[in-house]
Amino acid sequence: MKIIAPSMLSSDFGRLIDEIELINKSNADWFHLDIMDGVFVPNITFGSPVLDIFKYYAKKPLDVHLMIVNPENYIDKFSSCNPDTITIHLEAVKDVRAVVKMIKNLNIKAGLAINPDTPIKYLEPYINEIDMVCLMGVFPGFSGQKFINETNSRLRDIKNLIESKKSKVLIQVDGGVDLSNVKELSKLGADILVSGSCIFKSKNPNTTIDSLKKESKV
Secondary structure, three states: OOEEEEEHHHOOHHHHHHHHHHHHHOOOOOEEEEEEEOOOOOOEOOOHHHHHHHHHHOOOOEEEEEEOOOHHHOHHHHHOOOOOEEEEEHHHOOOHHHHHHHHHOOOOEEEEEEOOOOOHHHHHHHOOOOOEEEEEOOOOOOOOOOOOOOHHHHHHHHHHHHHHOOOOOEEEEEOOOOOOOHHHHHHHOOOEEEEOHHHHOOOOHHHHHHHHHHHOOO
16 A cells, blocks of 8 residues: 655645644645745745644654755754655755764654655665655745656666665655656556645545545555
8 A cells, every 4th residue: 555645835825723633634644844945945934833733732753854055054953743655855965874873873763855846866875774765756945746757767766776785665755746756656666656736726635535545555
C-alpha cells in the first residue's frame, strides 16, 4: 500500500483545525506541510506558530517540506513539532551532507527534494545517505499547478538509480498528483504521493483520499 500525504497548503486555513481533524479521521497516512520563504520560491506560507497547531492536533506523521534557503538555520526550530521527516531542497543547500546529518542527529528522517529542471544524476552522491527523495512534479511555490509529464521518466530514472545503488530510500512525488496519474506513478515506483488540490478542492475529500488509495495499489 502506498502512502497518501495530503498537502495542507491546499486546505482552508480559516478552519485549519477542522481540516486537520478531517485528515485525522480519513484513510490518509501523513500530513504534508510546505514551508516557503518567498526567496527560494515566490510564495510565503507559514512558520513555527502554525506548525505548533499541527503538533497539537495532528494524529498522523508530519512530513515537513522546507522550500527555503539556508534551511540549516531552521532545522532545530522546525524539529520542535516532532516531524517524522524533514525534506530540504538540493538546490537550496550548499552542504547537503551536513544538513542531512543535522536532521538525522535529531532522530528525524531526512528527505532531499529536487526541482523539475535538476538532473537526476545530482542525487547520486546522497542516495544511500537519505531516507526519501522528493521528486517535484511541478515547480514549487504554488498549489494547483498542472503536472509536468516528464516527471514520469524522471521517476523511472530515480528508481533505476536506487536499485543500482542498492539503496532503501523511498520516493515521494509532490505536485500535480491526482486521480488521473496516481496509478501510473505508483507503477513507476512512487512510494509516497502528495496530493493537495485534488483532495481539498473535491466535494468529498474523504472519498477522494479513498480513491487515491485504491488507484495507488499496484
